[in-house]
Each structure stands twice: as structure tokens, then as C-alpha cells.
Amino acid sequence: MASEKSLVSISQYGKDKILSILDRAAQFEQNPNQKILDGKVVATLFFEPSTRTRLSFETAANRLGARVIGFSDASTSSTTKGETLKDTITIVANYADVIVMRHFIEGAARYASEISKVPIINAGDGANQHPTQTLLDLYSIRKTQGKLDNLKVAMVGDLKYGRTVHSLINALSHFNPTFKFISPKVLELPNAYKLFCDEKGIKYEETSELNEDAIADADILYMTRVQKERFTDLFEYEKVKNIYVLTNKLLEGTKDNLRILHPLPRVGEIADEVDQNPKAYYFQQAQNGLYARQAVICDLLGV
Amino acid sequence: MEKDASKEMKVAKLCNGTVIDHIPSDKLFKVISLLGLENFNNQVTFGYNLDSKKISKKAIIKISDRFLQPEEVNKVAIIAPKAKIVMIRDYEVAEKIQLELPDEICGDVKCLNPKCITNNEPMKTRFVAINKAKGLFMCHYCERAVSTEEMLLKE
Numbered sequence A: 001m002a003s004e005k006s007l008v009s010i011s012q013y014g015k016d017k018i019l020s021i022l023d024r025a026a027q028f029e030q031n032p033n034q035k036i037l038d039g040k041v042v043a044t045l046f047f048e049p050s051t052r053t054r055l056s057f058e059t060a061a062n063r064l065g066a067r068v069i070g071f072s073d074a075s076t077s078s079t080t081k082g083e084t085l086k087d088t089i090t091i092v093a094n095y096a097d098v099i100v101m102r103h104f105i106e107g108a109a110r111y112a113s114e115i116s117k118v119p120i121i122n123a124g125d126g127a128n129q130h131p132t133q134t135l136l137d138l139y140s141i142r143k144t145q146g147k148l149d150n151l152k153v154a155m156v157g158d159l160k161y162g163r164t165v166h167s168l169i170n171a172l173s174h175f176n177p178t179f180k181f182i183s184p185k186v187l188e189l190p191n192a193y194k195l196f197c198d199e200k201g202i203k204y205e206e207t208s209e210l211n212e213d214a215i216a217d218a219d220i221l222y223m224t225r226v227q228k229e230r231f232t233d234l235f236e237y238e239k240v241k242n243i244y245v246l247t248n249k250l251l252e253g254t255k256d257n258l259r260i261l262h263p264l265p266r267v268g269e270i271a272d273e274v275d276q277n278p279k280a281y282y283f284q285q286a287q288n289g290l291y292a293r294q295a296v297i298c299d300l301l302g303v
Numbered sequence B: 001m002e003k004d005a006s007k008e009m010k011v012a013k014l015c016n017g018t019v020i021d022h023i024p025s026d027k028l029f030k031v032i033s034l035l036g037l038e039n040f041n042n043q044v045t046f047g048y049n050l051d052s053k054k055i056s057k058k059a060i061i062k063i064s065d066r067f068l069q070p071e072e073v074n075k076v077a078i079i080a081p082k083a084k085i086v087m088i089r090d091y092e093v094a095e096k097i098q099l100e101l102p103d104e105i106c107g108d109v110k111c112l113n114p115k116c117i118t119n120n121e122p123m124k125t126r127f128v129a130i131n132k133a134k135g136l137f138m139c140h141y142c143e144r145a146v147s148t149e150e151m152l153l154k155e
């Protein structure tokens, strides 16, 4: 029987649920070492390698006192022998209390959640969803701005394929944001998300120029990288890969409370000099993932 | 009237059962397979490439002694939204059914995303309506949107 509780997509969570997870994450930031999951087993199944995300989840589990089992690469697992996802999940669900999974196949986590008798946490399914990334983004926004409501958020880069952008738009829709979408024409936000904003009465502007004007009134500057693997036409990729580079000069006229976020890894869209700028927040943002993941694991285990 | 009646007679007249009319001819075999009529034991007759005032060439299906359920006939709306469906009792039209897209389509349609789990595991597909007026559905798994025009039936 499938577990009722899983985190597959951020759209499952309404405003209250998001806020309660963020409050819990704030408690873990105060005190990350709490042995409240003593005796629990957390499985991390990474069918697609992602060292950064896996270490964040495994650290979260370890700091809560849970044991971790799993694999970091599908080539070492039985999937390479042709085992179905259904069989792998069914077996692991007999061992673990919660399963964290990342897969290159889209919808894999949704399907796993229908099979597994223990909760599934989606740690990324191809270009589809990565909900704990969104929660750590929200956590970082609230921590740096003191609130989530009525913020001006500029999103820069690959808005077409960038799943973190799509999920963040969805999650922020509960908090009356104003968006500025900055992307080259070929990577502009898909219509479905513009329609979503229209339906929710969310104000937004689009531009293809990253300049001082475009970010002058922003509270949050959410940078993304252009992902080569999303392009079928590499000529198109070469044309846009270095289109935006954030520098200290560009940041001169921005508001004092502006903070720069990036889901990382970056390739060249933020100049190294910006790392020293007090408005840079992307490294702390990554660390916040630990607390957000601790909160999600505990929530799904009912602890 | 008489002329119409003689045209109808090209396909055997039905005593009791379901008539699906005004199917575009090129969609006939899709409708047959969608409704699973190949595996029906009742008498099924169909006409193909009939003249029509409404569409260029139409097809018609008559199923004897079987009254299709709304969930069954609504599947027809996916591929032939302009089809007309009537229930016949004692040679008379007993009920006209207004076709409506279903809220969910399970198992019949293929996801167009090759990276979707439904194309990589032995499992059923599932699509959820997001905008029926525009004929838009979303794959329950990979969450990609697909319009009814783009939909491909499972082999």
C-alpha cells in the first residue's frame, strides 16, 4: 500500500504548510544536532549522481541520529541489471522508514510514492521537480528579508528549463510577489507559468536585458545557470551561455536589502568578485538546505 | 427525409444499442481500438467513408445490445470531439449523449515525453484535465502538458 505522506512536488504544499516547515527549519538552524530520529533508517537512492544534494540529505539524517543506507550512483545498483523501479522501491521500503530519491526519469518520484509504503522525498526527477530546493530557497528569502510577503523577485537566466524557477514561482504565489523575468528570448518563461501568474493576479514584467534598471527595485535576485544538457541544438547554447554575468558594478544601484541567490552549481553567470559582496548569499543558501531537509524528514516521519 | 433514411440504411438499422455517428473517417479505427471493440462479443457494424454535410467523410459505428457508459463514450471525445452518440431502444432514439472530455484519462494515451517514467516502466499512464475548454491535459507523472490534438494512443 502506498504511503499517504510523501513530498513529490512543492505544489502539494499550501501557505500554512510551507510556513510550518520553515519554522521547523529555523529551530534546526538554532540546534542542528538533535538525536530525535534514533533507531530510524533513511534510504538515499541516487539513480542519478548528485553529490551536493546527497551529502545535504545524509548530513541532515546523521545530525538527527538516523542511520543512512543507499547508493550514490545507479551503476552500482541493481537497476543496471534491469530491475524495475517498482521492485527497487518495494524492497527498500521494507528496510527504511523514509526514502530520499533522485532519478533522471521524470515522474519517477510520483510513481515511487504510489508504490512505497514509506514516505518518498523527491530529491529531483529530471527536469521536473526538486521540492526541497524550493523550501531552502524560501527559507533563505525569509531569513534575509524577514518575510515572504510582497517581495520583488528578479529571476535571471534559463527560465524555460529551470525547474527551480518554476517551483519557486509556484511556491511564492501564496505570498503576493512581483516578478521580473530576465532571460534571452529562446529561454523565456513558458506560457503555462505566465498564465499561472495571470490567474493568481501576480504582477510580472519580462525583459532580455540584465542591467541596473532591471534590478534596481529587486529584493531578491535569483540567478540560474544555462544548462547545456537541456539543449538539442548546441549552436543555440553557445549563443546564450555567457549572455548574463553579474558583476559588482551591476549591483551598485541596487537596494541595500537585496540578496543574490543561486541554486548552484554556477558556471560563469556570477563573477568571482561578487562572492565578497555583502549581497551575495548563495553559499549560505546552500547551507540552509540542511535545515530545510531536516524539517522535511521529521515532518514526513511524524516526529 | 426519405433520402436521409435511405442513406442510414447503408449500415444495418439498430434495434437496441449505441450509435456513434459523425466520426471523421480517418479516426474510425482509433475509436474502435479506444473502445476496445475488437474484443466485443456483441454485433458491431460500421460504415466508413460515408458522405456527410458536416465533415468531409464520416464514419459510423453501431453496437448492438450494449449501452455504453458515459466514462466509456467520453473517451471518444479525446479523438473525435464532434462525434454524436445516441442510445437506441426499439429502433427509436432513446437518449442523445453530449460528449464531454473526461477528468482523467487512464491507460489509453501515451506520454509524449520520452524521459517520462510511464515510457520507462511497465505501468499505466494517467492524464489529468487542466483546461477542458482548451483540451489541455497534464501527465500525472512528468507533469508535462499535452493537448488532445497531440495525444497518441498506446499501441
Ligand SMILES: [Zn+2]
Residues within 6 Å of the ligand: A107, B111, B112, B113, B116, B117, B118, B139, B140, B141, B142, B143, B144
Ligand atoms: Zn509523462
